[in-house]
Amino acid sequence: MSLLESIRVALEGIRANKLRSFLTTLGIIIGIAAVIAVVAIGQGGRAVLMSEMEKVGTNIFAIYPDWQSGEQPSGRSFDLSDVQVLKDKVPGISDLSANSVTMDDVRGSKDKKYSQVWGVSAEYEHIRKLNIKNGHFFSKEDDSLGRRVAVLDQALAEEIFGRSEPVGNKVSIGSTPYLVVGVVAKGDSMLGFSEEARAFIPSRSWTNMFGPYINNLEGSAVSREKVQEAMDQAVKVLERRHRDNKYISYSMEQQMQSANKITGIMTLIIGAIAGISLFVGGIGVMNIMLVSVTERTREIGIRKALGARRKDILTQFLIESVVLCVLGGVIGMILGAGGAYLIAKVAKWPPLVSWWTALLAFTFSAAIGIVFGILPANKAAKMDPIEALRRD
Structure with a gap:
């Protein structure tokens, strides 16, 4: 019997027992669909995460004090003059900001809100690529002179001013009045603080009000390739200036690599769990095929009596098993891709069903059949034709 004839006979057998064939392949369908959907959703989520991190900027870095275990941070590991010194001595740095943050009441004409108050340098606008909705960000001159000017997040501005225009009006941070010069538009990035209420004031104003506490230095390098070099040089300059302190640095590139690794591991783990159903489905196929061998004992005996070789019987039943699993795999691929598309549409990210995932699923389903x-x-091929013909 030729290969095509064997496949035709296998398909006729599946058509004759539609319900049993469907139940046999159900485990394969679920397993393949789950694996493809999980991998596609994982890849889509990873692509969105990487895209959002790139929006923030791949050349961003931050420098923190390297606090030893049990040590209490004093907040005096930096001073405001470090910003200009680093920009002068490290050619790879494009922009740099001294960042501080605390919580305090911010009061407008309508209401007040307990919010984050950030002390940042004027260059923070360029580092974080802030989108200014109204007005402008404060200037380097505002920062150096410690002027009492503030830039509000749109969420905070709407809450404490209502429909009134905040730019040109005053807010009270704690009990200190500040002139609002700009409003930062709500961002669409999942990584920003677009849903948090924040007020930005110049670093010098912040230290004059809350004390000389600087959390970190945040900057951007002239290019993605210069980030590591800029961080290393900045750390060396700081450790020479502040001999009692040690510093560590992180870059957005490092965070992207870590996030990529974590999402990859999670996708692999969840995909492996989904793959367990493939094993269960394979056992189901084996059990049904054993039942089929028992039901077709007489047929096997007749075929052997007419000259069918052991190899012919072995090949015939293997082909039937593979055809069942491949059909289940194809249906599973369609359902998996459809499920990934629907979930991705709800989550608003692209479903990435790669060709290698579909090929791997197809190959795996065929391998399960074998x-x-x-x-x-093998049980069918080993049957003695005389014994097989005696059975009813």
């Missing part, structure tokens, strides 16, 4: 079809096929 592996779990060997036992029933």
Whole structure:
């Protein structure tokens, strides 16, 4: 019997027992669909995460004090003059900001809100690529002179001013009045603080009000390739200036690599769990094929009596098992891709069903048919024709 004839006979057998064939392949369908959907959703989520991090900027870095275990941060590991010194001595740095943050009441004409108050340098606008909705960000002159000017996040501005225009009006941070010069538009990035209420004031104003506490230095390098070099040089300059302190640096590139690694591991783990159903489905195929061998004992006896070789019987049952699993794999691929598309549409990210995932799923489903079809096929091939013909 030729290969095409064997496949035709296998398809006729599946058509004759539609319900049993469907139940046999159900485990394969679910397993393949789950694996493809999980991998596609994981890849889509990873692509969105990487895209959002790139929006923030791949050349961003930050420098923190390297606090030893049990040590209490004093907040005096930096001073405001470090910003200009680093920009003068490290050619790879494009922009740099001294960042401080605390919580305090911010009061407008309508209401007040307990919010984050950030002390940042004027260059923070360029580092974080802030989108100014109204007005402008404060200037380097505002920063150096410690002027009492503030830039509000749109969420905070709307809450404490209502429909009134905040730019040109005053807010009270704690009990200190500040002139609002700008409003930062709500961002669409999942990584920013677009949903948090924040007020930005110049670093010098912040230290004059809350004390000389600087959390970190945040900057951007002239290019993505210069980030590591700029961080290393900045750390060396700081450790020479502040001999009692040690510093560590992080870059957005490092965070992207860590996030990529974590999402990859999570996708692999969840995909492996989904793949367990493939194993269960394979066992189901094997059991049904064993039942099929028992039901077709007389047929096997007749075929052997007419000259069918052991190899012919083995091949026939293996092909039937593979055809069942491949059909289940194809249906599973369609359902998996459809499920990934629907979930991605709800989550608003692209479903990335890669060709290699579909190829791997197809190959795996065929392999399951071979592996779990060997036992029933071998049982059929070993039957003695005389004994087989005696059975009813």
